Amino acid sequence: MTAFAIRGETFAFVADPFAGPPHEAYRHDSDGAVVIENGGIREMGTAADVLARNPGIVVDHYPGHLVLAGFVDCHIHYPQTRVIASYGAQLIDWLNTYTFPAELAFADPGHAAAAAEVFFAEVLRNGTTTVSSYCTVHPQSVDAFFAAASARNLRVAGGKVLMDRNAPAGLTDTPQSAYDDTKALIARWHGKGRNVYAVSPRFAPTSSPEQLEAAGAVWREHPGTLMQTHLNENKDEIAWVRQLFPDAPDYFGVYERFGLTGPGANFGHAIHLTERERVALRESGSGISHCPTSNTFIGSGLFDLAGMREIPVGLATDIGGGSSFSMLATMKAAYEVAQLRGHSLHPVRAFYLASLGSARVLRMDHQIGNLARGFEADVIVLDPRAKPLLAERVGQARSIEDVLFALMILGDDRAVKAVYAAGNRLV
Numbered sequence: 001m002t003a004f005a006i007r008g009e010t011f012a013f014v015a016d017p018f019a020g021p022p023h024e025a026y027r028h029d030s031d032g033a034v035v036i037e038n039g040g041i042r043e044m045g046t047a048a049d050v051l052a053r054n055p056g057i058v059v060d061h062y063p064g065h066l067v068l069a070g071f072v073d074c075h076i077h078y079p080q081t082r083v084i085a086s087y088g089a090q091l092i093d094w095l096n097t098y099t100f101p102a103e104l105a106f107a108d109p110g111h112a113a114a115a116a117e118v119f120f121a122e123v124l125r126n127g128t129t130t131v132s133s134y135c136t137v138h139p140q141s142v143d144a145f146f147a148a149a150s151a152r153n154l155r156v157a158g159g160k161v162l163m164d165r166n167a168p169a170g171l172t173d174t175p176q177s178a179y180d181d182t183k184a185l186i187a188r189w190h191g192k193g194r195n196v197y198a199v200s201p202r203f204a205p206t207s208s209p210e211q212l213e214a215a216g217a218v219w220r221e222h223p224g225t226l227m228q229t230h231l232n233e234n235k236d237e238i239a240w241v242r243q244l245f246p247d248a249p250d251y252f253g254v255y256e257r258f259g260l261t262g263p264g265a266n267f268g269h270a271i272h273l274t275e276r277e278r279v280a281l282r283e284s285g286s287g288i289s290h291c292p293t294s295n296t297f298i299g300s301g302l303f304d305l306a307g308m309r310e311i312p313v314g315l316a317t318d319i320g321g322g323s324s325f326s327m328l329a330t331m332k333a334a335y336e337v338a339q340l341r342g343h344s345l346h347p348v349r350a351f352y353l354a355s356l357g358s359a360r361v362l363r364m365d366h367q368i369g370n371l372a373r374g375f376e377a378d379v380i381v382l383d384p385r386a387k388p389l390l391a392e393r394v395g396q397a398r399s400i401e402d403v404l405f406a407l408m409i410l411g412d413d414r415a416v417k418a419v420y421a422a423g424n425r426l427v
């Protein structure tokens with residue numbers, strides 16, 4: 001692929017905005033450019049410098065638009081696209097009433113393939129270039145997911161859900177088939193192109209101890225794969241885990257016992273953590289997916305972002321528990337949840353959570369989530385005047401930080417002007 005440049009208002013992180021003052025954590029060029037070659041970022045800087053160094057280069061020019069790394073959604077369920085906006089239930093009822101019936105349909109490979117197409121179209125039009133998705137218990141649902149991602153050359157993570165109890169017959173496997181299927185799917189998909197496998201025991205209540213043991217074994221046997229599951233989302237769920245695993249110190253302790261914690265382990269929700277769990281999570285090097293629209297929509301609780309110091313946190317939609325595919329809408333919800341806990345989430349920190357923070361949870365923060373030389377060229381272009389109200393509000397903005405804040409509070413898919421993945425323009 002010959003080199004080309006994307007020119008606009010570039011925004012990139014130069015530090016972790018949670019580790020110091022947010023205003024020192026980024027570089028913003030009001031007329032910047034990124035040079036893309038062979039799917040990667042070759043160089044970036046002010047447009048004047050970049051264009052002088054690359055005479056005659058083809059330029060995609062977006063005056064007045066923000067150019068930044070694609071969003072990274074570190075916890076989503078692609079089979080639940082149609083479950084979004086399901087009325088009137090909290091977690092366990094919501095799973096039984098809406099989610100499990102929807103997942104049953106993924107036994108049909110044709111249904112799974114069609115669903116994966118709809119899913120990636122929606123994800124991309126929202127400016128999300130990487131997801132870590134749960135599939136269903138059916139291996140064919142994983143094939144459909146990675147096939148659709150590969151066709152678009154996206155960096156994604158995903159895996160077959162493991163469930164051998166407390167679920168309908170058509171959605172259960174066994175400890176042995178969970179192990180064997182996961183192993184076969186890792187061989188088929190992990191490291192092929194930009195695909196990363198995530199071993200995916202759904203959550204402690206739907207796996208027997210023997211199955212969690214098998215999940216820990218297969219994860220341990222395949223270094224470089226990820227592990228994703230749910231943790232401390234809902235009070236009734238936590239009480240159920242205490243009944244099912246009476247010997248464990250707490251919910252996180254169940255996963256510890258089976259070797260399902262550590263770097264590359266990605267715990268969804270983690271709202272109701274005990275102090276022991278918080279310390280153990282941090283010491284293990286595990287990450288957390290913060291899913292604010294899901295936590296308010298299903299009525300689960302308010303995540304304590306300010307209490308997560310040193311624990312890697314990413315931002316996620318958790319579709320279909322979440323109520324929007326948009327990471328801008330998800331940042332807004334994260335802001336509101338933080339407000340309800342007495343803190344204000346700075347826009348630079350919110351954008352970090354939605355990109356490099358999520359990439360860090362997925363151990364991809366050397367590849368995606370930022371605009372930097374050597375990174376993969378997943379780039380989005382946002383229009384800060386995409387709707388009349390946004391234009392009105394941004395007209396008053398006195399800083400890039402204020403523009404970002406207006407975008408995360410008022411923006412949605414309409415603000416996404418262009419999306420490039422591995423340097424290919426997909427939207």
Ligand code: GUN
Pocket residue numbers: 077091095099202203230233294318321
């Ligand atoms: N806990 C176990 N499975 C699920 C799921 O599919 N969605 C959510 N939000 N929580 C879960």
Ligand code: ZN
Pocket residue numbers: 075076077230268318321
């Ligand atoms: Zn989830």
